[in-house]
Amino acid sequence: MNKLLLLAILISGVSQAQFFEEAKPTKIDTLKGSNTEFRNFWDVKKYDIVLEPNFEAKSIKGSNKISLTIEKDVLNPVFQIDLQSPMKADKITASFPIADKKVDGDFIFISTKKKFKKGEKYTIDIDYSGNPVIAKYAPWDGGWMFTKDKNGNPWMTAADEGIGASIWLPVKDIWSDEPDNGITFKIITPKDLVGVGNGKLIKEENLGDKKSWLWEVKSPINDYSIIPSIGKYVNFKDTFDGEKGKLDLDYWVLDYNLDKAKKQFEQVKPMMKAFEHWFGPYPFYEDSYKLVESPHLGMEHQSNVAYGNKYQNGYLGRDLSGTGIGLKWDYIIIHETGHEWFANNITAKDQADMWIHESFTTYSETLFVDYVFGKADGNKYLQGLRGNIQNDKPIIGTYGIRNEGSGDMYPKGANMIHTIRQVINNDEKFRQILRGLNKDFYHQTVTASQIQNYFSEKSGIDLKSIFDQYLTTIKIPTLEYKQNGNQLTYKWTNVVPNLKLPIRLADGQELKPTEEWQTATLKSPDELKVDANYYIFTKKINP
Known part of the structure; x- marks a missing residue:
């Protein structure tokens, strides 16, 4: 289940039983969700991606150059690359001899007959094409969107947190391995459209009746954050004077929404001030901060936040807390940006620990309210979210199979963190723990135990049983x-x-x-x- 699923259920009235079914692990689940023998000997260093979508055919094509380093001595290993059907790998080459190539469902297995030594560096190049899965309820089900804006212009993007980036792009699709040296991302569009990617735009090039847009991310990035947006965009910019200097604020919106965006996005600077106070410096100064208008509600794509809240406060005009406080600010701007610290800076190694992303980010809403509107309003907003808690199953999912836990990771997880804040009973110490997390686990993937142990160590309080209570059971003390x-x-x-x-x-x-x-x-x-x-x-x- 994808981003904001619980919230979608609350709004749509869809029965939770349709979504929160117990996982039945299979070999395929393990291949998707575990650090198997086909993955555990190599580390991704960089992706160099090219993408060209075709709106009329609802298809895409491109390439990905995967730069990697060998992590341990290994003889005749098999590399696993993920690319989900019906996408196809048209050509596969590597800087090492390939003994055999096999496509098995959503996986490409590349066999070798040589000894690889720890520290050696190689590349795998894959050309890909096909008609990717089309999302029916983006961003919740995952997939591509080929739609039109209100003026009839093509508008394309993808969302794939739950289903995986391999829904369209050949990658090592596991949360625990991010490209340490970032990515380059070339998006080729018709000449009258704009291609927006992650990071900073470093080159535009006219190609006759087409145009290319080259983006660069210098930081590690989780695969599901690598997202293109293609449409009739216009751009406006600003800067934020933050803890690490000037942060570029980069906004890409549909041309007819420019005036609305300029007004609504005024919320960004006070939000950044609040989040830097609580969490420390924005984690991607070198890659900028970006909001990109999207045809779906929104997602936390790193340095490329998707925004589709229709330029209104609340969650599509609704206050999820029922207190009125949530109508004072734009939910998507605040929540999705909070993920830049928790999900993008600090990323869970396994999808079962998605609570690290969603519990802390839902709590970032409370901390934003606390900073901007006062502690009383922050407490009131947080308590109001309790009405959304289902207590249907544990927040932590099943490890090793790309399985996330209950949607309660949003409101219940936030209330767990608020309860821990009361136990610590020292807001400055609590703030320093949050800032310390983002400093000590800067640009890293983590386990649940690392986060829990850090809280206990820095607070001087054994908090393990509290985490266990709220994360692994549906019992409320x-x-x-x-x-x-x-x-x-x-x-x-x-x-x-x-x-x-x-x-x-x-x-x-x-x-x-x-x-x-x-x-x-x-x-x-x-x-x-x-x-x-x-x-x-x-x-x-x-x-």
Whole structure:
């Protein structure tokens, strides 16, 4: 399930059961989602991509030069390249002798008969063509879009976070291996259209009745972020004075939406100021920040954020928190840009840990509100998101098969982080942990345990059981209690064993519940009220 799926369900009213089905792992799932023997001996260093779409035929063609380094000594290995049917590899060459080439469904296996040594550098060149899968509900189902703008001009793009970049491009399609040295991306278009890619535009070239647009990304980039957008675009620019100097702000919108975009995109600078405060410098100064108008709602494509929120605040004009606060700002601008820190700077190694992307980024909305509108509004917005929690299945998915967990990774994951913030009980320390994550894991792929251990180490608090509670179960901690005046008896129920989650009451008094009954004397005989910033339930038991 792709980006913003939970939110799409909430808006469309589609039954969650249609989407959240239990995965049934197969050999194909393992080939797609695991670091198998065909992948674990080589590391991608760079992609040099050429793409030319054909609007009338709904087809694409191009090439990808894959530069790689051998990670360990290996004899006669087989390289796996991913390219999903019905796309075809027209030509495959390499800088090493190829013994055999085999296409098996969505995979290309390149056999060799030689010894490869650690540190050696090679290239694999693949020409590709075909009619890629067409997205029916982009960005949620994934695929290409061949549509028209309101003036009848061709408008093309893709979205493939869940389904994988190999839906159109031959790549090593696994989250744990990004091209360390970035990409070049040449997009060939009809002469009256514009091709927008990731990073910075370094060359435009007229080719008779066509035109080429060469883009360059210097940073590592996850495969699903590599996205072209082709349309009748116009460009306007700005700069942001940030923590690392001047950041180029680059905006590409349909020609008839220019005035709307100039007004709506004024939200970018205060957003950047808020996010740099909480998370540290924008992670891709060398590649710029970009918003590109898209025919779908939006996606967090690195240095190339897709924007389709129709130049209105909220989520297509709706406040997901139900508080009114979400109508003060453009959800897609804020949420998708938050992913530049969590998803693009820090990327999960396995799709099962997609919560690292979505939980932190959903919480970035709260932190943005906190910074711009005040902490009270931030807390109110976050608490309002709880109405979207389904508790249908665990947030962490199944490892090794490209399987993500529950859509609760958005609202429930954000509430987990907010609960941890209450446990730390020091906003400056919490802020430094977030900034430290983005500094210490800068441009890296990570595991869940790395993120969890970092929080525990830097906070000085063992937070493992809290992460386990909210990520691996559908149980919400429930404080059962009996009250007689100011005398309280209480314990945890519905929790993982030995949950270490201290809580504060609304008046600031702290409790440290366990699964055994305890007693405490309250500050007053008033009815027990827990600080609403903790995502827990309470249940009063009659004495």
